[in-house]
Amino acid sequence: EIQLQESGPGLVKPSQSLSLTCSVTGYTITSGYDWSWIRKFPGNKMEWMGYISNSGSTNYNPSLKIRISITRDTSKNQFFLQLNSVTTEDTATYYCASTTVVTDYFDYWGQGVMVTVSS
Amino acid sequence: DTVLTQSPALAVSPGERVSISCRASEGVNSYMHWYQQKPGQQPKLLIYKASNLASGVPARFSGSGSGTDFTLTIDPVEADDTATYFCQQSWNDPYTFGAGTKLELK
Numbered sequence: 001e002i003q004l005q006e007s008g009p010g011l012v013k014p015s016q017s018l019s020l021t022c023s024v025t026g027y028t029i030t031s032g033y034d035w036s037w038i039r040k041f042p043g044n045k046m047e048w049m050g051y052i053s054n055s056g057s058t059n060y061n062p063s064l065k066i067r068i069s070i071t072r073d074t075s076k077n078q079f080f081l082q083l084n085s086v087t088t089e090d091t092a093t094y095y096c097a098s099t100t101v102v103t104d105y106f107d108y109w110g111q112g113v114m115v116t117v118s119s
Numbered sequence: 120d121t122v123l124t125q126s127p128a129l130a131v132s133p134g135e136r137v138s139i140s141c142r143a144s145e146g147v148n149s150y151m152h153w154y155q156q157k158p159g160q161q162p163k164l165l166i167y168k169a170s171n172l173a174s175g176v177p178a179r180f181s182g183s184g185s186g187t188d189f190t191l192t193i194d195p196v197e198a199d200d201t202a203t204y205f206c207q208q209s210w211n212d213p214y215t216f217g218a219g220t221k222l223e224l225k
Contacts, residue, residue, distance in 0.1 A: 044219045045216075046162075046205060046207075046216040046219075048213055048214040061213040063120075063213070095161060100167075103209060104150070104209035105152040106162070107167070109161040111160075112161055
């Protein structure tokens with residue numbers, strides 16, 4: 001079974017960069033899924049941030065396009081999120097998820113990591 | 120962006136039938152998906168492409184709709200169904216989620 005696990009710092013200072021790792025087991029990230037980052041804000045709003053495809057191309061939410069980068073390390077079967085110039089409004093729980101190609105729903109999710117942006 | 124509108128909360132008794140609605144601000148074909156999230160847990164896929172039951176999901180859950188109006192139905196509701204239910208569309212870029220419907224049991 002596919003399993004995903006997020007890791008990274010739980011506290012980031014404003015204006016700095018947020019960096020998270022998603023480790024995938026049970027499936028090779030160069031195979032048939034794309035791989036997304038999704039966040040859930042306090043108050044329940046959820047936002048799809050972007051994905052890296054199984055071939056390594058990316059698709060980002062335009063609202064984040066100038067601040068976001070999703071990359072991968074195929075040798076470690078991991079993919080990464082970097083979000084630059086964070087503000088307190090980036091405080092959220094961040095999830096990584098497998099994303100079906102073409103239909104683009106999220107069928108396997110990590111447990112999520114809470115990230116607080118605060119000085 | 121495509122806005123998905125859900126009613127904020129519903130309360131039902133165990134054994135009843137409940138329908139949770141999701142209305143899109145523009146057409147999404149059948150590319151609407153439903154998730155269940157319990158406190159402290161990650162979202163769980165229930166229904167994909169409007170009406171397809173995800174693997175391992177009880178047949179008490181069903182989905183319907185196309186275009187702009189979609190419904191998730193639970194029949195009968197069980198105590199374990201207490202959760203927040205989100206819809207998500209993937210027809211229009213960027214993919215968007217509804218604000219969630221909190222289901223409480225009486």
